[in-house]
Amino acid sequence: xxSFLLAILMMLPLWTLQAxxxxxxxxxxxxxxxxxxxxxxxxxxxLINGHSIxxxxxxxxxxxxGHRFGRLNSGAYELFGLDESNVRLGIxxxxxxxxxxxxxxxxxxxxxxxxxxxxxxxxxxxxVPVSVVAFSSxxxxxxxxxDPAGEPDLNSRLTYSYQIIIAKKFTPSFxxxxxxxxxxxxxxxxxxxxxxxxxxxxxxxxxxxxxxxLNAEYYYQFNRVENSSMQNSVAIGxxxxxxxxxxxxxxxxxxxxxxxxxxxxxxxxxxxxxIHFGFNISRTFQLYE
Amino acid sequence: xKALLVGILFFxxxxxxxxxxxxxxxxxxxxxxSSAPMEDIEAHxxxxxxxxDVKSGEIVxxxxxxxxxxxxALMEEHFNENYIESNKYPKSTFKGxxxxxxxxxxxxxxxxxxxxxxxxxxxxxxxxxxxxxxxxVENGTIKAKAVxxxxxxxxxxxxxxxxxxxxxxxxxxxxxxxxxxxxx
Numbered sequence: 076x077x078s079f080l081l082a083i084l085m086m087l088p089l090w091t092l093q094a095x096x097x098x099x100x101x102x103x104x105x106x107x108x109x110x111x112x113x114x115x116x117x118x119x120x121x122l123i124n125g126h127s128i129x130x131x132x133x134x135x136x137x138x139x140x141g142h143r144f145g146r147l148n149s150g151a152y153e154l155f156g157l158d159e160s161n162v163r164l165g166i167x168x169x170x171x172x173x174x175x176x177x178x179x180x181x182x183x184x185x186x187x188x189x190x191x192x193x194x195x196x197x198x199x200x201x202x203v204p205v206s207v208v209a210f211s212s213x214x215x216x217x218x219x220x221x222d223p224a225g226e227p228d229l230n231s232r233l234t235y236s237y238q239i240i241i242a243k244k245f246t247p248s249f250x251x252x253x254x255x256x257x258x259x260x261x262x263x264x265x266x267x268x269x270x271x272x273x274x275x276x277x278x279x280x281x282x283x284x285x286x287x288x289l290n291a292e293y294y295y296q297f298n299r300v301e302n303s304s305m306q307n308s309v310a311i312g313x314x315x316x317x318x319x320x321x322x323x324x325x326x327x328x329x330x331x332x333x334x335x336x337x338x339x340x341x342x343x344x345x346x347x348x349x350i351h352f353g354f355n356i357s358r359t360f361q362l363y364e
Numbered sequence: 365x366k367a368l369l370v371g372i373l374f375f376x377x378x379x380x381x382x383x384x385x386x387x388x389x390x391x392x393x394x395x396x397x398s399s400a401p402m403e404d405i406e407a408h409x410x411x412x413x414x415x416x417d418v419k420s421g422e423i424v425x426x427x428x429x430x431x432x433x434x435x436x437a438l439m440e441e442h443f444n445e446n447y448i449e450s451n452k453y454p455k456s457t458f459k460g461x462x463x464x465x466x467x468x469x470x471x472x473x474x475x476x477x478x479x480x481x482x483x484x485x486x487x488x489x490x491x492x493x494x495x496x497x498x499x500x501v502e503n504g505t506i507k508a509k510a511v512x513x514x515x516x517x518x519x520x521x522x523x524x525x526x527x528x529x530x531x532x533x534x535x536x537x538x539x540x541x542x543x544x545x546x547x548x
Contacts, residue, residue, distance in 0.1 A: 098386075098415050098424045099459060105390055106413045109454050110430045115445045132437030169437075247451060285446045286524060316446070318527045319438060361436040 113198040116244040123310035128242035131169035134363030143353035163332035188333040210238040231262035236334035248282035309345040323355040385419035387543035398532040407432040421465030425458040506543040
């Protein structure tokens, strides 16, 4: 009996101690569930030439200045391409967290482009394996042909691109995306050229540090005309993030900075050093809170 | 002998009744403020959870890093992705004690000053901290508020040189809880 009493006496302080230890568990039980949505699969809304899965949040204006120099193999006289410049000035705007619209003008072939981008699916921890974006853009070439028979009409200067981007952030430092694409050209340069080009983009990033990542991107065209001078687009580069800016420095065989341009009209051979050095500078402004 | 046993068991229940001295706030507020030459940064979290045991003086709090709201969406992304690494360290916790709890009487309306000492865990790093909190008892509820500085570097949060003019080395943290008696 006595030992039983003793046992009870000894257990009492344990009991109260237990109650105190449990406060943290209690708080955990009362706390909200952790959010699952995966953020920042990529740093910028562009992987390199093409769009990434990222959309800007509601009320955010992203001003993007893209620049591609001339070809590296143009020699010292052209300062390895730096004498030649080709700029795209553009804006992306977050209408909602999932829906973005943008507009830009590329000095290359004096092309205007506009796009709509909608995030259909967001990757969620243990629930949704990938993020999916539906993207479409239109490009209007305004460079004069100088054709004595007259300039082509508006319709034949328009090109449309449709894309589904599927992305997954595998680890905080490794993300990958594929983008099946269809480019529809109202008018084609040669009779044997198809109006619709089907392509598959693939690209990813590896974070080297928290603010620096190595990116690569490739677009493969399925129905490129044989013996055509058009090449598949290859790009490799770095993203550097500093506060409100993302600097993207890259090497690519493409000149144009709109979908129809770099996917279907890349003429440089990357492996023959027809490479353009280039950069994108993205600066975001919160217009609406 | 039997009476003694009953007595002990009775005390046992009393000690169990201590559990009823717990007060909770499920929507506590936490915010931090950084003032740097280039810009001021402010973020608010309205979903901090805290429990205060007015008998033992034990106090704990927990909050999710992803629940901090910033004025700029990109700041919030960078906070989670680059600084606080919220997928690695999803929450911050505090575990401590009100050392002058004997001067605190939850049955008496009035203002109290509480000395709180304990450990704060943030970004996976635990630091000891002493805080003075102001508490107001009003008809059985407790409003408590504390303001204290946290040094970013103490918690192994790296701030690159490039943005040192944008982010202060020291954050001013404000927490305020409105404790209600916790139903058993």
